[in-house]
Amino acid sequence: MKTDIVIIGAGPVGIFTAFQAGMFDMKCHIIDVLDQAGGQCTALYPEKPIYDIPGYPVITAQKLIEQLMEQASPFKPIYHLSQKVEKISNNCDQSFIIITNTGTEVKCKAVIVAAGNGMFEPNRPPLNGILEYENKSVFYSVNKISDFQDKTIVIAGGGDSAADWTVELSKVAKKIYVIHRRKEFRCTPETRNKLESLESDGKIELVVPYQLHELAGGNGQLSTVIVKNIASKEEKEISADFLLPFFGLSMNLGPINNWGIQLEHSRIVVDPATLKTSRDRIYAIGDIAIYSGKLKLILSGFAESAMACHDIYKVIHNSPVNFQYSTSKGIHGKEKLP
Template sequence: MTAHIETDVAIIGAGPAGLFAVFECGMLRMKCVVIDALEAIGGQCSALYPEKPIFDIPAHPRIAGADLIDQLEKQAQPFSPIYLLGRRVERLLEEDGDFILGTSQGDSVRAKAVILAAGAGAFGPNRPPLEELERYEASGAVRYMVSRREDFRGKRVVIAGGGDSAVDWALSLKEIAAKVTVVHRRPKFRAAPESAAQMDAAAAKGELELAIPYQLHGLKGDGSTLTHVTLATLKGEERDVEADHLLAFFGLSMELGPIAEWGLGMERSHVTVAPATCETSRPGIFAIGDVATYPGKLKLILQGFSEAAMAAHAIHPRVHPGEALHFEYSTSKGVPAHG
């Protein structure tokens, strides 16, 4: 469904920094639209390590990536952000001091300022070269991330990949799926050693199956409903595994895409910003999180949070010109009603 929206701030990227920017802008009475290429919010936290613990979030000695995103979404919720997911920003125009963004779905968003919180860029899954892949993607039989664990209850699931996502979801889904088969081309996994050891132990108990050394070779079904995934060794030996779903975790391909053509100061595929405001070389466009760079930059989620606050305060005069900003702590101010 195509949207035509006017807002105060357009945020590109729904990862942790982008979500916290909604809160910071909201505290300053600025409405936000959030655009992301993935189908769900959370960026890399949701797509790559939803169940992996993160240890360097203040006040959380340990928190899973998915739980962090849940909490950030709740924190942003009072400010009623509009999420446009599963679409990329492809066009940017300036008109009468505003920015007009066009997406791959034909949406139009008019905003007074833009915050780039695109991580390492708009990213999408590395897709296996299989025939009829798109048809099975369309039906949900082939997926590249898990948004609802319950979708796989009682299902036969083939998981392909050798990193943290593959191992984490194999350990999680074996508890509810009818069968889990993990496909990898070699015995050694790139996942956390403790997780890989847990998976080996589960395989030894028959709680899941390891198909090694195999690679994906084909899909069987009616073009919508999947029945089997065909695997093959490097020697050409093939076998069919019964499956309702294929989860392919081959990482994400990252690129700035059209953003690289916006005339922003670039340094090794990152956007250079002023450290005090996070404004780019193009007035009104700001960058925060992993996509932004400046001397002394640390690629930490907590640094992205700080940058979100700085960018929001720098944007305030563009949205509320002539209005003095009397900074108050949230402890005394509370969360304002947002109309």
Template sequence: MIQGPIQTDVAIVGAGPTALFAAFECGMLKLSCVLIDALDEIGGQCAALYPEKPIYDIPAHPSIEGGALIAALEAQIAPFDVPRLLGQRVEALSGHRGAFTLKTSAGETVQAKAIIIAAGAGAFGPNRPPLHGLEEYERSGAVQYYVRRRADFEGKRIVVAGGGDSALDWALSLSELADKIYLLHRRARFRGAPETLARIEEQVVAGRIEKIVPYQLHALHGADGRLESVEVADLDGNARHLEADTLLPFYGLSTDLGPIANWNIDTIRSTIPVTPSTLETSLAGVFAIGDIAAYPGKLKLILQGFSEGAMAAHAIHPIVHPDTALHFEYSTSKGVPAAS
């Protein structure tokens, strides 16, 4: 624990890609900041959910894996020496615009003049299938909800459950190295882009993927956390046993704003409405960017979150330096200023 309260210009709640770029923009404006995140590492969902999954809509990168994007963003903020309070949540917020105090679950106190909430979808976790004995298989790694290292699945017999993009994308990706891929869905129709569905059919014809439809998960069979087969059943109760080493259920994430919901900030269905021109919330001095921010025309894209981080930093500058006019300069002209 850091002795005494941490003094900073901006407290950034979250440490995903949008938060990291907001820290860079604050640094470019000579605003000090600190990153606070409930996860034990920076990167948010990019690091926790898909570090080896390619992202295709980051400018100047035809394709970049989630982990590589986070590494590049971390290198970008390195000149500013941004402190990180990881593995702890902000439990309480008090004060007002220009003088906020945040208390974390680890007992840290942060005093900041402004706050940027970049908490993504809030606290998140997988929707877990209601199967008997599931916890034992989770502990052994036989049931996993995220793919962090593709190499861990080489030669495995895998049941991929779900009908959306995550299930389809990982079925395709893992089919390149797995011994067998079963793609399980309760309906015959999958929810995916036409190109993705066409690639799935190609792999089915090639024998690399077997579609199991319309079936649902029914039971897990094995011993001491070692999975031997996954039992599935159709709507009439007809059962099949799929010999498998691993189950990957992709049923989406359950999200929760957590303590943020008690900060007297207006919220709508786990999002925070903001003023589009500044990203300021209903509480003066508190801003929200990324997936958690809501306004008309909002696109939930990382690149839009990057833009919002820049806009929020510029809106915060007069709060921190009320008597100093901000003269905008391009980074090609000013370079990267030294940390203050």
């Protein structure tokens, strides 16, 4: 298979890059280790609202991915899902051969790494027997808010994910207990105010300073979460239908470590003007890229995508970009507004 650009990572920034490349008449293949496009947006929080996408006062992560895929669809990007890029080999004609763990080979003229935080898995609390309950009554992400309708939930953690999901699930849950080892939560002041308001209304109970201690139940169905006070060691039993531990993600760059690219703090070092890496014709954008002043926002990743595609066009064609605004150029197969 041959193409202009191979995009490694099918998260929001990777998908948007297929659109950007298409605007320059460059074809793309997108490779991702997950079994569906969307990255963390679809794998971990498809129903979580996102508030900082221009033009959308609020949009769910799943809907954002659907819209991005529709936007890119006129350019017919080819997706290779459930595949991991194992090797990036140079050819004598300045092209690359991309080889995945399933044996797929794609020849391309440039590579854009949009791998987010790399391969990830949730940090699991050290509780005996927790594996019995996982994916039945213990979950590390929320796929369908409706699954928690009128249920009693224990949410463990003190960061943004724990706080945000407490606020969202309080709209459907019967009761939520929030377990945190400290009285202070690492979330925005606005979210903290919402937690206090929900606690005053009796919708949630902040159980602090406590930590998870033990689980009880049977056949994968949780019945009780036992927590222990950090200071007094007092134990408390909480009847619950679900436990949602939000202790962050463990990140692993995996094969990226072997691609001959300069790394810093588990990120790929790039030129902020072009998003070039230390390896010719390989670019990195989104959360995986690092440079001075970097902002880890989806919005920033979209801008980096445009910058990388501009530079790739110049490199591939050895000529400057004949720049046109999308309002002037239009998209093949899409009618312009009257």
